[in-house]
Amino acid sequence: MTQTDMTKLDKIFNNNPQSPGSLITVLQDIQREFRYLPREALEKTAEILNVPLSKVYSASTFYAVFSLKPRGEKIVRVCKGTACHIKGADIILEQLESGLGIKAGETTKDLKYTIELVNCVGACALAPVMLVNEKYYGNVRCDRVMKLVEKD
Amino acid sequence: MVNITINGKVVRATEGEMLLDVIRREGINIPTLCQHDALEPAGNCRLCMVEITRTEWDGWKKYVTSCLYPVEEGLIVSTHTSELHEIRKTILDLLLANSPHSDVLQKMAEEYGLHKTSYEPNLEGDNCIMCYACTRICEVLGKSAISPVMRGHEKVIAPPFGEEPPDCIGCLACAHICPTNVITWTDENLTRTIWKKKFELIACEKCGKATISRDFAEYLIEKRGLPKEYFNTCDDCKRVELAQKMGALVDKAKEVAL
Amino acid sequence: MKFQFEVKPSLCTGCRTCELACAFSHTRDKKPGRSRIYPIAYAPDKFVPVACLQCDDAACVKSCMFGALKRNETTGAIDLDRERCVKCMACVAACPFGCALVDEGHDNEIVKCDLCGGDPACAHFCPTKALVYKKIG
């Protein structure tokens, strides 16, 4: 980790109570800052919050939002909610996986794209829904998937 | 004190006691996998489920894990109904599906008339039944070197990042407490290996016999304020030492009060 | 009422009856347990029976991280709660007198003298009365 990274990390620790109860919040802040949970950051978290490293690691793997690996510039999320499912989310995902050559949860080698599955983004009226970073795409048709991803 | 009825017999129990303890005290055999007296009950394996009801429940009954259920006045408990038999059998069946090679599970399942799993067996199963006994005991010890990782069916017990656990002191409590003997270790010469981490075993100053790991001894010394020199020799040599000391006293006093 | 072992090494012949008595009185699953007492020669042909001293400030109790060793208020012995023991061997390593032992015949269980619940078999069977369990005070 670079010096700047360490400064960012210190800032996160200073913004939260330095006790075991802050674990999840701190991990979320780290993920937001670095887009994933770097190992060194987890080790530092264990030390500062006085939580065994194993518990930090356990929490990092339990919650679906955390990633232990660097993620791509564009995070493509496919909603797997019920409404999206019955309107063909599986096929959207297939197109995406074959288009990008990676499986859900993986990142392309050039760190450009990551595919993630989300349970339900609460935009069921627009099913099937796909998100590219924060941008929602509703009523996605499977032959348009890659066009949406490659946009911008 | 409270009165409860177990399989038709009225039994007295202390308030706050867990049902399982009372049931076992009555000599009733209930299988468990995640229960251990050194651990707080967790309710992971669900084998200790019993049926409870009360007169005022009007025939309504429910199934609870007895390891976690505190006794209450007037509770009516059944420990071996056909439904409970089915529950325990199904749980063992499920465990066996995931760990078809475990002799512990095979033996338990046999008792329920189950010779092989009803499901497609996972031939690569590692026998871990996710009872958390290992992680719980490590937490009691004050180390928490290992933990459950991931969730759901993908869950495994592992050290952080799957590498040598920095907090492990090589005490083997996890390996010994494991009901299905999944956690392996080796002691070769004076080196212990567990969770891929190597530990130096203390060699007896006198005879060279290996005792516990140095890290464990140091932890005990620090945590419990024990004198360091207690750990220098093995139990055999320490007994001889005691005999010699007593002998020396005898020569003076002829009689010794132990 | 307090009891205590009284040991007369001059009477001890090293016959090992105490060892045998101990092992058999701790029989489980039809297998005698490991003896908790040993006559040890401290000089040629001079023996003394060695067993747990049930120390006041016992190292074994301190060393047990799982609360498996506790003083039995009735017998005064430090009893091992087998259901709580995880066999980590801390007590075996910590006892300064080497009186917490490993019973290889019983799956490496930890054993130590429990005063047989108040009537120690070793003293009972000692042919020379080198070992007597006696009321004190």
Place this chain on the structure above:
Amino acid sequence: MRIDSIDKLAAWRDECRKRLDSQKKKVLVCLGPGCLAGGSDKILEEFHEILSKKKITDVTLEAVKKTGCHGFCAQGPLVIIEPEGIFYTKVKKAHVKEIIETTLEKGELVEKLLYKERNGDGTDHAIVDYHDIPFYKYQKRISLRNVGQIDPDRITDYIAAGGYSALAKTLSSMTPQEVIDQITKSGLRGRGGGGFPTGRKWATCAKIESDIRYVLCNGDEGDPGAFMDRCIMEGDPHSILEGMIICAYAVGSREGYIYVREEYPLAVINLQNAIDSAREHGFLGENIMGTDLCYDIKIARGGGAFVCGESSALMKSVAGEVGEPRAKYVRSVVKGLHDKPTVLNNVETFATIPVIINEGADWFASIGTEKSTGTKAFSLAGKVKNTGLVEVPMGVTLRKIIFDIGGGALKDRKFKAVQTGGPSGGCLPEDKLDLPVDFDTLTKAGSMMGSGGMIVMDDRTCMVAVARYFLGVLVKESCGKCVPCREGLYQLHKLCTKITKGKATEDDLNLMENLSRVISVASLCGLGQSGPNPFVSTLRYFRDEYMAHIRDKKCPAGVCRELITFNINDQCTGCLACIAACPVEAITGEKKKLHVINQDLCTKCGSCYEVCNFDAVDIK
């Protein structure tokens, strides 16, 4: 301004109302999740952009505002012009100029943007005022009263709408016991799914001796297909805060959390804004409204774990731990967060509280049915025409919700089932549509109220595949702690997959039924206990469909890919649409000639079926 006495609030409210009333025309741009995805943020910007350059009488910049979800997502993005309630649907950025020039300047309607209702003879007629649209007409909004009406970021909007008056009433004229009595008398039951009487929960918590008590709000709306709570958190956050503060007063709490799932970033932002401004104005923190009440709220963000909607898991997560449930033989209201007595209610429940306090318990109890009082919000989604957010009195029938409000199945296909209660719920068939919607009836029918997700399924939905889908969700979301849930649901899912592949036998089905029973009695928490429901309820009502997969190796709905093939029949006009839609180039053919599907390449994705306008694609 800090409201340091009860009297001050009334004066401030007058001021806020005056200010709102001075805005002769208001433009509400819906920024709910549905409309936002359609680009409604750009629409709002465009309004501001044009209106900042152009002066129009009766329209101030401030009067053009964003709101939370207005409800009728299927017609979004929505723009509503008040006071007339003019309802513009499917608005695009390009329409903004026209709306300004036609409606705001000239007072005329933009016909093409109005909502069209289908007449019996197949023609359409436009409806101007949204109150007259069937989708809205049959609704009764209590918890959603302000959602879509106010700007969630402006506390003044909430105050003008009567906000914090219930809190003022509570603090000035009610004892904590009286509050609890009112809530108990109202018959309000928890909207999170379980339906536990709220008043009884509060009473239990208040009675336990303790130095600390917590009031927590469950905003972990995990049921896939539900978004009511999201819309309240995003669209009317103060109503939740007000409900929580009243609860804190009633049970004697000083501290609370709102647990919001990570997938709702806007909810976190809007709630945080609301908390900050409530604190600034003296509704949170020390000496609330100048009284002795001290209570503050923090936001705890979830981590994307469905199981954290379970109370004991949620509390562990708030405490910074892994969200694994514990056995609740001692209930969390007695021993909850940090082992202290804790009230945990969901978003909709808290948002309802202020209305009950203001209108009275009897009024609330007069709505709905005897044992399920009040109203319930539902998110209507799936294969239904009018997807969106609805709130209806308890006791209305499923048919009313799905057909009168929802407009029936999409593309007028045949309705097959409605799924309620999320993964823990179940699917109800056509002949259950006349059941009144309340907690007990739905449970008796084999489903459950759940938090309010309602997914409509048509004849192109395979019920075995639906069961398999839900089981798949649960396998992934099980915390993995107890055996029946972790291993049992895994095996159940595996067997269900076997059915969808046409490889299962009737023995497998028996095994599944037995296993389901054990999972539901032996699992540790609600997730496992209700886990087999999707399978059990679909089997109960659609056994034929299971048997078709098992005996005939057929999927009647044409969904399970191993059991179907796609073919083009002679209805084909050779329009090339399917060729363009096929993602794997499996279809060949020329213009005006019959197209052919290459079965070796076909992935059975159904794209051709979806685009064909001539019913020329057969699925068998």
